[in-house]
Amino acid sequence: MTMTLQGRLLEVGPTDNTSDQRTPRKRLRLIPQAARESFVPYIPQQAVTRQGENDLTRIAPGAPRAQGTPIEVSGRVCTQTGQPVRHALLEIWNANMFGRYTHIEDHSGIQLDPNFLGLGRVTTDDEGRYTFWTISPGAYLARPDIGRYRPKHIHISLSGGSSRLITQMYFPGEENNATDPMATLMGDAFERNVGQVYETPHIDVHHGYRFDIVVGGRNATFFED
Amino acid sequence: MSANDKQNMLFPTNEDTVGPYFPIYFRDERLEDLTSIHPGLIVAPEGKHIILRGRVLDRHGDLANGVVMEFWQANAKGVYRTPAHADNPDLDPWFNGYGRLRSKAGEYSFRTIFPGSSKGRAPNITLTIFSDGINRVVTQVFFEDAEGNDTDSLLSSLSEEDKPKLIARHDGRTADGAEVYLLDIIMAGDQETPFFDDLVS
Numbered sequence: 001m002t003m004t005l006q007g008r009l010l011e012v013g014p015t016d017n018t019s020d021q022r023t024p025r026k027r028l029r030l031i032p033q034a035a036r037e038s039f040v041p042y043i044p045q046q047a048v049t050r051q052g053e054n055d056l057t058r059i060a061p062g063a064p065r066a067q068g069t070p071i072e073v074s075g076r077v078c079t080q081t082g083q084p085v086r087h088a089l090l091e092i093w094n095a096n097m098f099g100r101y102t103h104i105e106d107h108s109g110i111q112l113d114p115n116f117l118g119l120g121r122v123t124t125d126d127e128g129r130y131t132f133w134t135i136s137p138g139a140y141l142a143r144p145d146i147g148r149y150r151p152k153h154i155h156i157s158l159s160g161g162s163s164r165l166i167t168q169m170y171f172p173g174e175e176n177n178a179t180d181p182m183a184t185l186m187g188d189a190f191e192r193n194v195g196q197v198y199e200t201p202h203i204d205v206h207h208g209y210r211f212d213i214v215v216g217g218r219n220a221t222f223f224e225d
Numbered sequence: 226m227s228a229n230d231k232q233n234m235l236f237p238t239n240e241d242t243v244g245p246y247f248p249i250y251f252r253d254e255r256l257e258d259l260t261s262i263h264p265g266l267i268v269a270p271e272g273k274h275i276i277l278r279g280r281v282l283d284r285h286g287d288l289a290n291g292v293v294m295e296f297w298q299a300n301a302k303g304v305y306r307t308p309a310h311a312d313n314p315d316l317d318p319w320f321n322g323y324g325r326l327r328s329k330a331g332e333y334s335f336r337t338i339f340p341g342s343s344k345g346r347a348p349n350i351t352l353t354i355f356s357d358g359i360n361r362v363v364t365q366v367f368f369e370d371a372e373g374n375d376t377d378s379l380l381s382s383l384s385e386e387d388k389p390k391l392i393a394r395h396d397g398r399t400a401d402g403a404e405v406y407l408l409d410i411i412m413a414g415d416q417e418t419p420f421f422d423d424l425v426s
């Protein structure tokens with residue numbers, strides 16, 4: 001049996017209006033070999049992180065603690081062949097404990113916390129490891145019309161070298177995990193996006209979540225030899 | 226890569242949607258205009274200044290608001306700044322080729338230099354789009370009347386009907402010394418922009 005290679009047909013997230021409006025309906029096209037290299041961006045190192053930017057539990061070093069449960073999130077970033085993704089930039093954003101973002105376009109009217117911005121940055125070290133602290137986010141009502149909540153999650157954008165990934169870390173045992181449209185599309189693979197609880201020795205945070213990130217696809221390994 | 230290596234590959238973390246609230250706080254203006262390093266510096270990339278401008282539209286023809294766009298291109302001499310070309314004398318010390326912007330409404334304007342042709346390719350800019358409800362999608366933008374469009378391997382892989390959807394139209398205007406090119410991206414529907422699969426191919 002021979003199989004003809006085809007590009008993916010993207011799926012529309014169930015009960016998700018924006019997914020319906022924006023998901024390409026045609027099968028993705030295959031990239032001809034002669035054009036392949038031009039599809040591998042190489043993102044320059046961006047030295048933008050500042051002191052304290054990996055601690056989202058405070059607006060600035062020494063400032064008061066935000067409300068809610070302070071948690072640690074840590075892990076290792078690597079490619080599918082296990083090579084560490086070094087000095088990559090992680091941009092992190094999450095809602096406060098009540099489920100509100102400080103983003104100017106979040107019009108939910110949910111309570112803000114004057115001690116929480118929910119924005120952070122960290123770069124991976126020589127082994128591809130990262131650690132940041134934040135407040136455990138609240139689930140929020142994403143679709144008031146049908147009463148659908150987005151489960152607790154932390155947004156992470158990762159960029160560095162030829163690795164590029166925007167993803168979300170979910171929390172184990174959350175009741176809204178099962179009904180989330182994007183989680184539904186992931187199927188059994190959703191488990192890879194769930195942080196695993198660990199005890200942390202740091203007394204300033206309640207507990208930790210281990211979230212190892214594996215950057216997939218051919219782009220991430222294009223320049224590995 | 227051998228079949229055996231493939232079996233030992235780790236499972237990738239799932240891509241997930243950027244959601245509606247990509248932080249504008251993370252904006253970096255230096256990534257929205259690649260024609261200059263800093264207004265206070267006399268050094269700058271070589272090449273003709275252009276502005277690539279347009280709208281990102283959804284299935285209904287409405288602006289797909291809340292869009293993060295990333296751009297990747299060769300310098301004026303057609304050289305990409307990648308590890309494979311680290312020793313290339315035609316690298317431009319003032320040009321990385323990576324840009325990013327976040328558009329609130331779906332309209333975008335990216336200032337850069339006209340990319341050179343590389344390895345028989347027509348001048349092009351690789352475009353990555355993130356938006357609420359979808360994961361990353363990628364395509365390439367070409368330029369009206371550019372040399373090499375007729376023989377470009379990627380454009381040639383498309384139907385005659387699809388080719389113009391990736392060719393930015395020369396607006397005939399200049400803005401702040403840059404020639405303006407226009408291209409709308411249509412995420413879904415009859416006039417859908419061709420997108421490419423960089424995970425499978």
Ligand SMILES: [Fe+3]
Nearest residue numbers: 150153155244
């Ligand atoms: Fe969110």
